[in-house]
Amino acid sequence: MAQTADIFSNIGKKKGDGNGGNENAGNRNAVHSQTLVSLLSQFGLTAIGFLSTIYFTRVVNPAIVGVYFLFFSYSALFYLFSESGIGESSVKLISEGKARNEYYTASMALRAVYLILCVAGLLISAVIFPTSTIMETGIFWWIIAALFIDYFYNSRIYAAYADGKINAFQVSLFLNTAVRSLFQIGIVYLGYHSFGLMGGFLVGMIFAAIFAHRYNQLKLVKFSKENFKRILTYAVLIFLVMSCYLIYQNIDVVFIGRYMTETDAGIYRIVYQFSMLAGLAATSVKAVLYPKFSAWNETKQYENITEGLRSGTSLSLMLAIPIFFSFLILGYDFISLFYGEAYIPGVPALFLLSFIQIITVFMYLQSICLNAISHPKYAFLSIAAGITANVILNIVLIPVYGMEGAALATVIAMLLNSALAYLLLRKVIPIRYNWISILKMVIASLLMCVFLLGFKYVLPITNVIYLLTAFVVGGLLYGLIMLKADRAIHDEVAEMVTSFGVKWPKWL
Incomplete structure (x- = not known):
């Protein structure tokens, strides 16, 4: 069977050194x-x-x-x-x-x-x-x-x-x-x-x-003048990328406000912010890997960058995929109980927006990798293409499909952005993703959905306590399945926990 997710286990290892040395460990x-x-x-x-x-x-x-x-x-x-x-x-x-x-x-x-x-x-x-x-x-x-x-x-x-x-x-x-x-x-x-x-x-x-x-x-x-000039050059390019991210986060709301109403724009913004729960792991991994990618690029440790991108993507998807599936089952309950009945019209858009967070994992980490390995122009080109597509699609889809049209426009734009970033990054370094582990995440998430449907059948969700109980227990079930189904993920999560001096349970 193909190699499954290693998360961060191979980073820093040397060929012929099973332990990777004390420094690498x-x-x-x-x-x-x-x-x-x-x-x-x-x-x-x-x-x-x-x-x-x-x-x-x-x-x-x-x-x-x-x-x-x-x-x-x-x-x-x-x-x-x-x-x-x-x-x-x-x-x-x-x-x-x-x-x-x-x-x-x-x-x-x-x-x-x-x-x-x-x-x-x-x-x-x-x-x-x-x-x-x-x-x-x-x-x-x-x-x-x-x-x-x-x-x-x-x-x-x-x-x-x-x-x-x-x-x-x-x-x-x-x-x-x-x-x-x-x-x-x-x-x-x-x-x-x-x-x-x-x-x-x-x-x-x-x-x-x-x-x-x-x-x-x-x-x-x-x-020196050279120090100042180099900081300024990178700052300008990264500023363009940051500006594009800002546009990505707000352009849908602007067009909804233009073609629909301010109320629709507010509803869309609330469900968009809620969907970002699925992207928290990607944000965390980015914070860790960005300076390391830069340092490895300087010392030409390209294999570490490839491994870090693969592992960081797997870790980010471990959160994004199950949250997307859980929102398919519990989306109406979350929005109605947290924000009120007035926001329920935004739930169909929530389904698409939470799927976007899965695509964003690839786009986000590939873009920061391009920035870190001294190719910010590539990052800007890919995100600029995505924004252009997003604007055009918003104009076409929102008048017809409303909030769902705005979310669909972003899905297509993000796919384009991620594909371009992938093609441009592949020109610089090899890219290898753990598709077997990603498939296991999908299967584990589907099993979690079966549990959530059963929970809702036996105990209808009428308050926040029932909702959070279903969400947390479903998440624990997903995590347990993944720990049992993927040994590499099990070992990496265990190593991550024990790095803080916490004893890992033997039964896991």
Whole structure:
């Protein structure tokens, strides 16, 4: 039988060395622990954000919540320009291991230039447009403060990330969300709704920056024009890719709002965000593998990159595939019990959107691999082709099929994007996926669906407790089947857990 999923077991191994040597074994252990921390962090971030949002929508006046989300959206937009891909480019160049301090300093200088330009643009716009939404809602100075704090926040966490301290990077992200939510809940509870929401946004970044700074070993030194130019070149290309991702995440909503109603756009956005639960593992794996791909590319360890891509894809699909199938059975229950009957029209779109998360695993990891191995142009070309197709298909399909048409347009666009990224990446490195293990994931997910259907027949899902019980038990059943059906996955999951000093049960 063909070789099944190895996850991360072969990374760093040398031919003729069954153990891979102490150094390589340590390298694999680091990848295991970093992946687990990253995954737990992503789940924690999602849970905290989900629960805090429910609290605010029930306690705070909708107008104040609307102003906060307006502040949040504008801040994200201005971050895109003040950041402009500098963080990702600094990770790429610093992780290569050459002129690390010089590239770090050059990235800080470039950030400062962009920050000054962004703030200057905001100040000029305030004078020219004194009655703009930003000015009338009172969020102008909050945005200015957020930009300055973000300068230190992003420079700290990306310094840790580029230096290989991925656990510190993930914990910093978690701290940002956790401190923000706790501050917001506490201050809102005291009755200071607007200050609590906006202030928490800033306080979370401050605490996370302080934490990440403790792990920063990079120094500010004199850098050359070449260092600055290379950072800028990569930043521009990665900025284009980041901008495309932003368009991908919002273009459907824009067209639904244009061809349908604002209510339809809101429903679609809610189910889209919910579908992203299936993509959490891909986000976690990306955080671990991106700097390692870059370092391996610099030392020409292309086999490690191939193995890492294959293993990371398998690990990401282990979550994406069963969640897609579980949403087919429990989608209506999740949406009606979590968000209310008004959002049920979005459930058919949820089915397609959760399938998109499976395709996104391939697109996402292939794209970050192209960036890491010094081919960001290929990543941009593939995602630009996907966006072009998405825009055309949205115009054609939404007027006919509504929200389902928007989701179908994205499915087709993502398939095109993934196929192009695959073809372009294959020109640079060999690509090998574990199709046998992926097939086992599908079979295990189908068996899980049989259980979920039986659960719903015996015990109709009428409340959140029954829903979560079915979802969790079904997930455990899927996991148990996979551990028994695929020995390589069993060994890798066991090694990942034991890397934290936790004893693996013998019966598994």
